[in-house]
Amino acid sequence: MSRKPYVRPMTTEWIFRHSRYARYMLRESSCLFIAGWTLMLVWGLKQLAEGPAAWEAFLQGLTSPASIFFQLLTLGFASYHSITWFNLTPKALPVQLGEEFLPDGAISGAHFAAWAVVSIAILFLAGAF
Amino acid sequence: MSERRIELEVLRYNPETDREPRFQRYSVACREEWVLLDALNHVKETIDPTLSYRWSCHMAVCGSCGMMVDGEPKLACKTFLRDYPGVIRVEPLAHFPIERDLVTVIDDFMAKLARVKPYLIPKEPAPANAEYRQTPAELKKFKQFTLCINCMLCYAACPEYGLIPSYIGPAALALAHRYNQDSRDAGRATRQEEIAATEGVWECSFVGACSEVCPEHVDPAGAIQQVKIKSTVDWYKKHLMPWTKE
Numbered sequence: 029m030s031r032k033p034y035v036r037p038m039t040t041e042w043i044f045r046h047s048r049y050a051r052y053m054l055r056e057s058s059c060l061f062i063a064g065w066t067l068m069l070v071w072g073l074k075q076l077a078e079g080p081a082a083w084e085a086f087l088q089g090l091t092s093p094a095s096i097f098f099q100l101l102t103l104g105f106a107s108y109h110s111i112t113w114f115n116l117t118p119k120a121l122p123v124q125l126g127e128e129f130l131p132d133g134a135i136s137g138a139h140f141a142a143w144a145v146v147s148i149a150i151l152f153l154a155g156a157f
Numbered sequence: 158m159s160e161r162r163i164e165l166e167v168l169r170y171n172p173e174t175d176r177e178p179r180f181q182r183y184s185v186a187c188r189e190e191w192v193l194l195d196a197l198n199h200v201k202e203t204i205d206p207t208l209s210y211r212w213s214c215h216m217a218v219c220g221s222c223g224m225m226v227d228g229e230p231k232l233a234c235k236t237f238l239r240d241y242p243g244v245i246r247v248e249p250l251a252h253f254p255i256e257r258d259l260v261t262v263i264d265d266f267m268a269k270l271a272r273v274k275p276y277l278i279p280k281e282p283a284p285a286n287a288e289y290r291q292t293p294a295e296l297k298k299f300k301q302f303t304l305c306i307n308c309m310l311c312y313a314a315c316p317e318y319g320l321i322p323s324y325i326g327p328a329a330l331a332l333a334h335r336y337n338q339d340s341r342d343a344g345r346a347t348r349q350e351e352i353a354a355t356e357g358v359w360e361c362s363f364v365g366a367c368s369e370v371c372p373e374h375v376d377p378a379g380a381i382q383q384v385k386i387k388s389t390v391d392w393y394k395k396h397l398m399p400w401t402k403e
Contacts, residue, residue: 030172031172032172032257033171033172033254033255033262034170034172034175034177034178034254034255034258035254036178036251036255036257038319038320043318044320045228045229046228046229046366047364048364048365048366048369049316049364052364052365052366056362115365116365116382119365119368119376119378119379119383120379120382120383120385121383121386122383122384124294124297124298126294127293127294127297128297129297131338132269151265
């Protein structure tokens with residue numbers, strides 16, 4: 029008897045096979061928005077180097093509805109990525125004290141707390157308070 | 158005992174006669190407490206003796222009866238029919254070639270498992286007439302990873318393995334980590350050559366599906382991320398602190 033194994037082709041259908049794969053793709057696609065936002069920041073630096081007029085025009089551009097929509101979208105994606113990422117930290121960084129492991133909430137909670145502290149510090153430096 | 162009729166849609170493939178797989182429908186009168194494996198056994202015994210699938214223990218220990226049930230990797234012996242209201246679609250484990258019907262070719266996994274050396278490589282031979290000593294805390298450090306039954310559901314769930322077949326994959330990496338974490342073991346450096354490579358942990362992008370589908374609640378995704386962190390620390394130590402040679 030001869031063997032003739034059949035190899036099924038892998039199609040993009042897997043993304044919709046279960047909601048976990050769609051959520052994963054959503055998390056990973058956040059990089060596109062963050063990359064776009066970073067390019068915008070680089071463009072801003074270039075405008076700053078060119079002088080006050082160019083900088084003012086850049087700032088003006090940021091307040092357009094399209095720009096605000098894009099920035100809110102990026103904020104949403106970046107937050108989704110950060111939250112799902114911090115929720116996964118207990119898997120990557122288990123801490124064993126004696127025999128027992130620290131509860132997952134303590135590890136992800138510490139990351140969320142650090143995130144909050146850093147965010148507040150940045151907002152403070154930016155003069156938001 | 159209540160009885161109800163269920164419809165199974167099973168992917169069939171006969172390498173001697175078929176050019177490609179096709180679905181075949183079976184109608185089975187099943188009891189409330191039946192699992193999918195009971196229904197498949199019933200089909201084989203009373204309807205169609207040509208249906209091929211792997212099974213052995215019927216108690217989620219041997220890891221033989223992994224298959225896709227409505228698109229999710231499951232053990233047929235742990236899948237209660239009462240949880241499925243409609244037609245149940247049964248296919249061989251995804252990402253593996255089909256040998257016949259629900260039987261897959263698992264040579265790739267077996268070869269990868271051997272590559273990661275999933276056994277104790279002790280520092281020194283076992284003490285004569287004595288056992289290795291290990292504290293409960295040292296045992297707990299790796300115990301969950303010992304529960305792997307090599308059922309390969311995690312490979313069927315992992316899109317990275319489906320897209321990049323050279324990826325060593327979740328179960329083999331988790332088992333390598335299990336031995337690396339064992340206080341009696343000294344084989345980490347030899348395993349690193351396989352698991353810290355591109356085809357090892359770095360192919361993983363943390364989909365996390367492997368841990369979600371594991372019937373024994375092992376966390377291969379966690380093991381892989383832990384290996385990534387340890388390997389990164391190794392790299393920094395080697396390049397920034399070359400005097401701290403092992």
